[in-house]
Amino acid sequence: MIVNRTVRLVTTALIVTALTPISASRGQQAKLTSPTCTPSSVLGTPPLGKLATARGVLVGSAVNDSALATDPAYACVLGTEFNMVEPENSMKFAATEPAPGVFDFTRADVIVAFAKLHHQSVRCHNLVWNLFNPNWLTSATFTKQQALAALSNHIAKVVGHFRSKCSQWDVVNEPIGPSGTGLAPSPWLKWIGPSYINLAFTYAHRADPNARLYLNDYDFNGNGVRTRSLVSLAVSLRRAGVPIDGVGLQLHSIQSPARSAFLSQQMATAAAARLSVAMTEVDYAIALPVNTTALVAEANYFSDLLSTCLAATNCRTFNIWGFEDQYSWIPGFFTGYGAGTPLDAHLNPKPAWQALRVALSTK
Numbered sequence: 001m002i003v004n005r006t007v008r009l010v011t012t013a014l015i016v017t018a019l020t021p022i023s024a025s026r027g028q029q030a031k032l033t034s035p036t037c038t039p040s041s042v043l044g045t046p047p048l049g050k051l052a053t054a055r056g057v058l059v060g061s062a063v064n065d066s067a068l069a070t071d072p073a074y075a076c077v078l079g080t081e082f083n084m085v086e087p088e089n090s091m092k093f094a095a096t097e098p099a100p101g102v103f104d105f106t107r108a109d110v111i112v113a114f115a116k117l118h119h120q121s122v123r124c125h126n127l128v129w130n131l132f133n134p135n136w137l138t139s140a141t142f143t144k145q146q147a148l149a150a151l152s153n154h155i156a157k158v159v160g161h162f163r164s165k166c167s168q169w170d171v172v173n174e175p176i177g178p179s180g181t182g183l184a185p186s187p188w189l190k191w192i193g194p195s196y197i198n199l200a201f202t203y204a205h206r207a208d209p210n211a212r213l214y215l216n217d218y219d220f221n222g223n224g225v226r227t228r229s230l231v232s233l234a235v236s237l238r239r240a241g242v243p244i245d246g247v248g249l250q251l252h253s254i255q256s257p258a259r260s261a262f263l264s265q266q267m268a269t270a271a272a273a274r275l276s277v278a279m280t281e282v283d284y285a286i287a288l289p290v291n292t293t294a295l296v297a298e299a300n301y302f303s304d305l306l307s308t309c310l311a312a313t314n315c316r317t318f319n320i321w322g323f324e325d326q327y328s329w330i331p332g333f334f335t336g337y338g339a340g341t342p343l344d345a346h347l348n349p350k351p352a353w354q355a356l357r358v359a360l361s362t363k
């Protein structure tokens with residue numbers, strides 16, 4: 001159902017109220033860094049983030065920084081409907097250290113400032129990943145000593161820059177190997193050995209002792225092998241005294257069909273080692289075109305996962321990988337798939353949006 005949406009933009013400096021159809025304002029060049037706004041009431045009241053705060057949980061979304069800068073309707077919904085945000089790409093290695101020893105926080109700073117303005121927690125992503133690194137890093141031929149210096153400098157500078165602003169950091173992203181066991185091939189593994197993981201956590205903790213530090217990964221086809229490996233790696237790090245606080249379960253549906261009982265069991269294993277669990281990148285790839293059955297399945301996916309998180313003693317973070325379909329990563333990576341978020345490309349709520357609201361309101 002496409003509802004004729006409106007967004008009310010209210011500037012704080014100059015009290016100007018403009019009532020604009022939301023679809024008409026999408027894509028216009030505008031920066032929404034200081035105004036507050038009220039999204040259309042079709043999203044429900046109170047906002048999702050307020051329901052989350054009342055339940056003592058963080059419910060957030062990945063943030064597309066160019067959408068934030070250019071699309072006021074996107075910024076309006078992001079700023080009002082969530083109590084947490086997570087930069088989708090702008091804190092990654094290639095964005096923050098584009099040349100060796102040269103740091104650029106411009107893109108990420110905008111998101112952190114936006115979050116502060118909207119009283120949102122910031123989940124920060126990520127410090128170390130075996131994929132999507134800058135060319136200078138992937139083509140480097142470091143000795144172990146040089147690699148240690150590069151890793152410690154990167155983490156000290158990035159975590160130091162955002163010190164006290166990131167409530168959580170994904171310190172190592174996707175550490176598990178392609179088969180679901182062992183470690184993924186990575187430049188850091190090659191140069192330093194498996195201790196690159198321990199060291200990354202130690203460096204991050206040193207740079208911001210208050211940030212909660214996560215090991216984050218996806219499952220593959222939901223067979224559980226990879227999730228088990230992830231949890232057991234996190235538990236062994238914790239037992240070895242590494243400053244790790246939790247496990248991040250990405251939960252992209254195309255890789256990880258929801259299996260609540262299995263996830264509850266893994267969360268309990270983590271809890272026994274005093275590790276928290278965050279659901280970090282939830283989305284549901286639909287084979288296009290969208291139909292009602294798929295939308296219901298999507299709603300069930302979001303609802304099952306959020307309810308599973310709420311039912312666990314150690315899960316208080318639920319992050320979706322984009323909140324609306326226009327800027328989602330899915331169509332660009334999986335041809336013929338899309339519509340993976342709770343709001344459609346016109347910011348109209350899909351059944352999944354209502355499902356999230358119901359899950360947060362149900363005890």
Ligand code: 9MR
Pocket residue numbers: 088089092132173250281329
């Ligand atoms: O959604 C992100 C996409 O825009 C980027 O091109 C891609 C590479 O940096 O990363 C995507 O986000 C990934 C996240 O960082 C880690 N887990 C899987 C996500 C989807 O690929």
